[in-house]
Amino acid sequence: MTTTTPPPITTVDPRRWPDVARVPRARLRATAARALARYAAREAGVRITTTDPTGADAAEGPVLYLRDPEAFHRRLAVGGLIGLGESYMAGEWDSPDPVALLTRLAEHYVELVPRPLRPLRHVTLPRRGLGDRNTRTAARRNIGHHYDLSNDLFALFLDRTMTYSSALFDGPGPRDPHTLASAQERKIDRLLDAVGVGPGTTLLEIGTGWGGLALRAARRGARVTTITLSAEQRDLAVRRLAEAGVGEAVDVRLLDYRDAEGEYDAVVSVEMIEAVGEHYWPAYFSALDRLVRPGGRVGLQSITMDHRLMRASRHSYTWMHKYVFPGGLIPSVEAIERQVRERTSMTLVDRTAFGADYADTLMVWRRSFADAAAEVDGLGFDAVFRRMWDFYLAYCEAGFRAGLIDVEQIVLERAR
Template sequence: MTIHEPQPPTRAVPRPNEGVWPGLGTVPRSPVKGRIAEGLFRRAVRSLPVRVEIGDEVLGLGGPTMRIVRPDAFFRRLGNDSKIGFGEAYMVGDWTADDLPGLLEPFAATLSTLIPPALQRLARRWVEARQPAEEANSLEGSRENIHRHYDLSNELFQLFLDETMSYSAAWFAPGSDDLVAAQERKIDGILDLAGVAADQHILEIGTGWGGLAIRAARRGARVTTITISAEQAALAEQRIAAAGLADRVQVLLRDYREARGSYDAVVSVEMIEAVGEKYWPTYFAALDRLLKPGGRVGLQAITMPDDRMRVARNDYTWIHKYVFPGGLIPSVESIERSLGDTSLHISERRSLGPDYARTLNHWNRRFQERWSEVAALGFDETFRRMWEFYLGYCEAGFRVGYLDVYQLSLTR
């Protein structure tokens, strides 16, 4: 079937600066892989509720629109490594969408079946990239991985997060779309699961920008909070001081493996995703070691189904390359398995999956609305499209249940 060359998009997308985005400006030299990818893509989208425009040709059952504006480049990137190329093609403008999360939703819903399983296994073995050894979450590797994302710019995160500076799933009250209230409700929820009360000494693993530590201190607790992000630690200390709680909260630049002491409660919100499967037993052993007898752990974790986690555990994806190096999303079952050598078990749980989709939608809209301010910080058009794809892809995953997020209470 002939592919007609489309008209140029109404807004030209600049080619990436090779000094900032090495390799992105060069289309892979893989015409055979590109033709194979094109055939598989066409076969897949015919049965999806999307509208795919390739010049004058239209594929799909109808729905959110995807416009492939540079077909040859798009299919070559896809053929070179589908788990990375699809996102990279969006970053450079090979394709566009009128509703990115809506378009990605049916792709996310059928992620395990879009490509025949036999071809998936073949691609994993011979085509797709493997996790780089340098991104393993050793003490040194973890610091570098965290630095690459969380130390991008405090000002960037301030522009699209709410005033609590919470970079994790909110928990919306019925009938409310207030993000600040939802983030405060989420924090209260995890503190309640850990049994945090006045005059307790609690440990937080993963400071973020201090929102949870501030709220725990306002309950009357003393808080030791640890992070390996120097940028986050600096702003967290400023925010804690501004809240008048510097005497109740101590911020330490320290890895969870280096934590010492004994605490009435331990809390950790969406930090386990950065630990890496190899180190999950070490992480949970640390929680067990640091918790006083009778204490509780409040853990918030993004999760995926156990069968998908087992298949994807060694994958190197677009998210790894551009957003969260070294990460792996656990399943609830893998958390339970990792707790097997500790005295801890899951005693309570609640799912916030749909709430995370709403949270991401808030962040994405705010990012778009404030793009001129983000650009003024020095971020370019390629970064804008990268961040759009990251937030949109995650929102789609939570919408369809491919991803979930749980608040868990761990007790002895």
């Protein structure tokens, strides 16, 4: 393998991206990482090359193109998957199809490390500190880290409903921003139907987003209270609801779920539990039980993962925590069921999984984001940010395509 380094494809500002700008010194450890990378590539059927692959090359299977092999292996040696992501952000590696590459690696997750070393896999990963817990102050900071980036940024790749969670498509067909918008409305309607939202319903939504669910609930005649920790999301949601003519039917509050009061006919929360953190799951489920009336229903939409994988990785500090969603943890269905059993008077009455739809949702988002590169630059985000966001969307899509993660709508009913 040649070590000729092509010109960099990103310029890294060390003030904005200190760990991306800095390549670790670990030359000796990089030798071991090079051997492990070759082993993993063989096991997963991935081709590693230092020659810029053509379209024909990509058709032969997943390709990992190393623009700077030395930097790539040093980062891998020191940071593992964090190093893999930072190396992509720095432009040290690429692929004609990052989703296909990451999907193949995810499908062979267990085999990527030689059997004698597998017991050490989670021991050697960076660990979360106590400061990673979502106290009220930390939760507001962590939500702001992602959701307060820029409303204009999210508008560039989300569909017209401004919905930032998995859609629910209606069978096979084209996957584009138009069909995505219809699929998002279908997802929202299914959840509202499941918890019985109609004229006169009092509804609490935990996690406002940009107001799409509250808008559709209000159009059904519901009285909606929706809470969020994102100031930017709240401001845009209030504007959108007013422009749609339902502003008087919806109360948008900047409020932590732990401080919510009252009793509602129904409570919904779409892909918010992932940001709660394991330490606060008891508080979250106790709040759901307290806030829904006896006989009322709670509708959750949650990304989920296998219980054993969740337990093995729950204390690990990952690239996703560092750059995208600090403080988060994807729960397993078993973990959710345990919290419901131990912390509430509710029972689970319905579950629907649709992980393939999330993969397609992410595919449309990633294409739209790539198409809006000039507009992203115009908002003041640099090339490293664009590669970070591209890796994030590709990484998530690969997880759903490989089946490592899923998404479910889960409906709970409180005892009368």
